[in-house]
Amino acid sequence: MPKKIAIMGAMPEEIAPLLDKLDNVTTSVYACNTYYEGTYRGKEIVVAYSKIGKVFATLTATMLIEKFGCDLLLFSGVAGAISDELAIGDLIIADGLCQHDLDITAFGHPHGYVPEGEVCIPTDVTLRNIAKEVANEKGLKLKEGIIATGDQFVANSERKEWIGETFKAHALEMEGASVAVVCSSMGVPFFIMRAISDSADMDAGFDFDAFLESSAKTSADFVISMVEKI
Numbered sequence: 001m002p003k004k005i006a007i008m009g010a011m012p013e014e015i016a017p018l019l020d021k022l023d024n025v026t027t028s029v030y031a032c033n034t035y036y037e038g039t040y041r042g043k044e045i046v047v048a049y050s051k052i053g054k055v056f057a058t059l060t061a062t063m064l065i066e067k068f069g070c071d072l073l074l075f076s077g078v079a080g081a082i083s084d085e086l087a088i089g090d091l092i093i094a095d096g097l098c099q100h101d102l103d104i105t106a107f108g109h110p111h112g113y114v115p116e117g118e119v120c121i122p123t124d125v126t127l128r129n130i131a132k133e134v135a136n137e138k139g140l141k142l143k144e145g146i147i148a149t150g151d152q153f154v155a156n157s158e159r160k161e162w163i164g165e166t167f168k169a170h171a172l173e174m175e176g177a178s179v180a181v182v183c184s185s186m187g188v189p190f191f192i193m194r195a196i197s198d199s200a201d202m203d204a205g206f207d208f209d210a211f212l213e214s215s216a217k218t219s220a221d222f223v224i225s226m227v228e229k230i
């Protein structure tokens with residue numbers, strides 16, 4: 001039974017659907033982030049958005065654990081689809097995460113690898129199974145696959161396909177692998193859920209703007225419904 005559950009996003013839109021579900025909310029600002037502490041169905045929750053990209057996500061995930069004492073982390077947000085099976089609004093959970101822009105291949109290493117690191121970091125299987133239970137109960141389709149993270153908004157089919165082939169990834173975003181490194185290094189179970197907002201192609205910018213809010217809500221509504229089972 002976790003002491004305190006962190007629910008993290010990268011953008012304000014990704015956590016907005018969560019905030020009005022919390023009771024007894026107090027807010028605090030720490031290291032240029034706002035943290036919302038409250039309860040949901042009797043469980044202690046801390047919600048925050050990191051701001052965009054791997055560095056900000058690393059900072060916030062670390063603070064949620066070290067400063068706010070969270071011992072389990074759920075990420076909710078949107079992603080670009082790589083797999084043709086993923087349409088806008090579809091849900092994907094990560095079984096592993098990699099960094100598609102981490103590159104010391106000049107030294108013979110594979111893309112996404114640095115010494116003492118691992119290309120693909122696995123997520124917590126118990127939390128993935130809870131997600132599958134919730135999806136079954138709600139009659140929702142849920143894809144499971146590798147999610148690739150990098151410090152770029154991908155709006156180019158060639159780049160998206162390279163990422164898909166190189167990492168066998170089904171979706172891409174800009175924060176998940178940072179959360180994976182922090183949580184796996186600190187022994188904190190973690191879970192990454194994303195709802196598709198675009199297809200990381202030439203239309204990505206328009207689709208992202210059009211579907212950010214609705215896809216962020218789809219993901220957030222699913223993640224909060226997992227809390228009761230944790």
Ligand SMILES: Nc1ncnc2c(CN3C[C@H](CCSCCOCCO)[C@@H](O)C3)c[nH]c12
Binds near residue numbers: 154
């Ligand atoms: N195709 C894509 N490539 C990479 N990541 C994603 C994601 C996932 N999130 C959304 C957000 C995009 C930040 S750029 C838009 C910011 O606008 C801010 C207002 O100008 C960042 O936090 C990563 C959805 N589609 C993606």
